[in-house]
Amino acid sequence: MTDTAVVGSRSIRELSDAEFALRYRCDRITAEIIRNAMVMAVRHMTNALQRSSFSPIIRDQRDMACGIFEGAAENVDVVALAEGCMLHIATAPYNVREVVKEYGNENLRPGDVICCNDPYRGGNHILDVTLVRPVFVNGKPEFFTANRAHHNDMGGSNPGGWNGGSVSTIYQEGLRVGPTLLYADDRPVRSTFNLFLDNTRLPHNSLGDLRAQYGACVVGERLLHGLVEKYGLDVVKGAVEYVLDHGEQSMRAAIAAMPDGDFEFEDYLDDDGFETDKHIRYRCRAMIRGDRAELDFSGTERQCEGNISGVWSINASGAMIAFKMVVDPWTPLNAGAFRPVDLVFPAGSMTNCLPPTSHAASNVVSSERTASVVYGALAKAAPERAFAENLSSTGIVCWGGEDTRSGTPAPFVNMQLSFGSWGGTAASDGLPYCLSVVGNCSEIPVEILEIEYPFICLDKEFMIDTAGPGRFRGGPGITYTNRALVDCEVSLSCDRMRYGPWGLEGGGASLPQALYEIEEDDVPYRLGWSPVESLRPISGRFDEHGRADPRGGVYKTSKWSHRHLPAGTTLRITNAAGGGYGDPREREPWRVLEDVRNELVSREGARRNYGVVVKDDAWEVDEAATARLRVRLANDRASTLELDAWRDASWFETGSRG
């Protein structure tokens, strides 16, 4: 234990009211009220940014986050964060801290906004631009409101900045800006705006988005000033300490409820886009000791040549999200929750890459696997709190080109996010259609997509017999098919195309992701799926018929860029289903029946993976036949091999009848 004062070493619960007041300069109720007000203020900032921004990536996909921060330069802490896109949530504090430290408190003036997009200063990738506004009280910057939003283009050789398999340094990726003044005295600094707008393919988007980001900072500032006016600075700062201590103690109590011990897990990325025959190992040892934990990533491979190695901040984000999901899922996240957890990222590894490595895709690749090995390790400590693997790849198909539908050609970048499904848990089936656990973006509605971009979305639907079977199955796989109406330059930044999401506690794995091109014009509409002959494999692991198969002999890389596709090209990505949790032969038959009726599981899949026989002439389970089949499957050791949904590959044969 530390040698803090007696009061300081005791939990909030144990403090008398007088001790509480001494420590936090307010009573418990006021502290709670201020905490709540800050959370709501941040939600309002998020709403303002979404509603007033100019790019689909922010206004529709919500690839952004807002927060309120407090503290002096060296230890700026996050007090409250909007619960938007998760990855931003956990890296934002590092980024804000670096910005304030480097720019210097003494250089800040009321009405300033500082911007920064450098990943090596606690960021994600250069596409994410962070704005930080000091909030002055009595002439001193006491708080900061900040937000970060993805800009769809930051220059570089490939539209959208996703340079899979083609670049190795950050210099090739695009514009990189350290902490720089963007607004002074609430007036835009023209030279800084020029810097951004002259270096992007989409200045018309970035101009409005930078203004909207500024607006969201100001909205947060107004609300903070209101709080300070109401309660006084001293009380608000006391309440902030309470908020952070509360976050810490909640996390400590949750860690203490985990068994002590060392728990290890390994998982792999497909490849780095350069050495496509070599997968990349991630390893985590989770050490639980009392109310503290250490996550050690030693044994993870060295940083790679492609653009997927992660800066430490993005991996810290992935690690903490995963840790919190298993250990303490119920309380809001703030910097206090980070205190009892030590993270060990070996320098020069995939989890802590060194400059000048490129890493634009690390936030959708490296952070994902960092998260996988954390919850994978913790599953060994507490399987009842764990979950089978989710799609664990926020795959991005990025299309760039010129929209020629109207008279004036306009440049566009369409960053198509991949939504898949989550794994089963000890108590529930996996969530369908979502980003992986480290992200929480929204999606561009089809009708907005088709206004905004020269595309037609041909399908966006669940796939039968793709979910990892289990007592609680994974969510289904998703097919998403897009046709480009103009020539495009396309890139893919994806993973889980070589190995599909794994099952847990006896549950089955699910189908790996794959990308196909469909050439025949009429095909996507013929009953909503395509005969396998018409699918031309582009990325993924395939059998000799071109069907996605984790045992297949052919692997085509999931990371590439600079591919020119002519107008009329149709790409179908099949996004991963979730893994299953628990033995599927223990799944309650009524649930299987419901899945069969809803065409998420075929009759054949119900027999083979679940041992459930559905009557031919009625929506009923044949109880007797089911009992016999389940006994037979239990006795047949080899049947465990049949647990993986992809073995059926029935989606390729039958499709999903809508």
Add this chain to the structure above:
Amino acid sequence: MSEAVETPRRCKIGVDIGGTFTDLVSLDTDTGAALVTKTFTTPDDPARGFIEGVDRSGVPLREVEAFITHGSTTALNTVLTRSGARVGFLTTRGHRDVLDIGRAFREEGHLYDASWMRPHVARPIVPRYLRRTVDERILSDGSVYRPLDEDELREVIDAFKHIGAEVIAVCFINSYVNPAHEQRARDVIHDAWPDVRVELSSELAPVPREYDRAITLALNAYVSPVVGAYLGKIGDEIRGRGYERTLYVMQSPGGVIGADASRRVPVATMMSGPVAGVLGAQYLGEALGIPDILTFDMGGTSTDVAAITGGAYVYTKRHQIEWDIYSVLPMIEINSVGQGGGSIAWIDSAGALRVGPQSAGAFPGPVCYGRGGGQPTITDSNLLRGLLHEDTFAGGEIRLDAHASRQAIGRLSEELGAEPLAVAEGIYDIANANMMEAIRGVTIYKGIDPRDYTLLCYGSAGGQHVSAIAGELDIREIAVPVMPGAFSAFGLICSDLKVDLTRSVVREFDRISNDDLTALFAEMEAAGIASVEAQGIDHADVVVERFIEAHHVGQTWETVSRAPGGAFDDARRAELLEEFHATHERLWAFRSDDIPLVVVNLRVAVVGPIDKPALPRLAKGTAEPPADAVLFERPVHLGGDFRDVPFLRRDALRAGNTIEGPAAIVEQTSTTLLLEGDRCVVDGSGTLRIRKEGAAG
């Protein structure tokens, strides 16, 4: 439970069905005299409680001029309990799962929970086997990419018949631009199945974003048979009792329409109960000369707040019932928070005291109701502090058990290591803070200063909290209407006829000429006025409001701003533009005069005023309340200490009576607490006008 007054000669009846009580208000339109009848709500069949109220009121229905109710409770319960129709949902090939996909992101507050499930997946409105697709496709410019495959459609219709679908909802991609395929599909369905109800997304909500349209349509189809049966049943019952005129139904955007019209768009009744209260507030504000009002309606399970500025309320376009289950039809903006008298107090894992949003509801209710509730609620903690009196609660209908409340709060206080009274005060403060957030949501977060407003308090539980909340928000004026517990029912009979018209434009502002603006607005207004006139309103009385829904080029979410009336010239055009920029800056803290505007919709609201009831006139008294108004003095825990506080009977008060806080004013449906520094004057209409003298300024 009737307050006996002599039977009115010309009267209007409003019936509000709440979570706990069904309130019937019949109002003599000549004298303003009101009769309130309260019965318990019958959630399994709300029509039963409704009819019971009608019978108990003793009002001869033959003499009633207008009968007005809302469908909120029925529509909302149908959704919450998933007891609606078996809807066959037909959509475009490749998009079968639009309803399960929603907006694809997860709910705030549950982001680290791997077992969180999207409500439509966990408990579908339309399960997957009832969702079918057909080959057809229209593009965003309205052109046909794939023709409608009518042979395939007939197969789907057979499948729907076979499954036993009761309603068919058709939602095709891009139908908001070109509804031809949806309309043709309806014809084909009707040829094959003449008597089935068919609903089209392009008619109900012709707006872009397929999920917005799909979920609104699914909800409408889902509740339509239940709401239809409910309105049919009460219509039959009141007709059987001699009522011969139209049964009016309140709508979520405010205003009433006839029951037959309402049955076509039942989803528009979803929030009409709380909306009625806002209309009542608007009317009362007008009658009393209070243009800026914040409504504060605290009931048993939730608190609803809304802002009325210069006599006008605000519209919104998304009302969410559960995550991603919402309607996008315009409605009066109401912010709801799960804080009511029945909200449960609890302790979180880090030892912090929390209140709600779980509620003990009407049953079992707070511990003190003695109906089996074991978890302490706001009502229990207020009872412990003496803010309520056990003998006067609900007119003595429910005898409260203060001892049981004390025990329940005691269990919390042991766990927290604090005095029970301090815990009770904490529950009060936290609940107030949560409700203040709801108020901030419609004021500060929208760039509005609540200090300029009067807080209008109604609902059964609001009176115990309103003064403290006003104090925290620096609001100086509070008004408590007569019969605050039945105010929403009163609001029903204060409503005007209303027609909302929206015209999709989707054009850059520069490409819309002054003549276009003039013509488009005039055309819409003419249509609206004709519709209102057809229902017997004199043209001269009609009031028209204009709005534009617009965004900058590049944005997608519209900012709604007011537009000037009359013919457009360059000055009016500039005025419209400036109003947009100013609204944008107030909401989002920046303006972009240099980026062109896209006008998405023009909107017009045409209001046909209906004769309002006169406000009641209270006999005049002196500044000193009559001696018999004071029931007793008893200790109330305020500001950390007990002090003796007088309890006064509201029905004994006279106009001009002045009461200094601390004091409590009790009546059948509510208790209003005045704090130190509050000065309450009873005005000529019987409204309590409270001024917080202690407040700054």
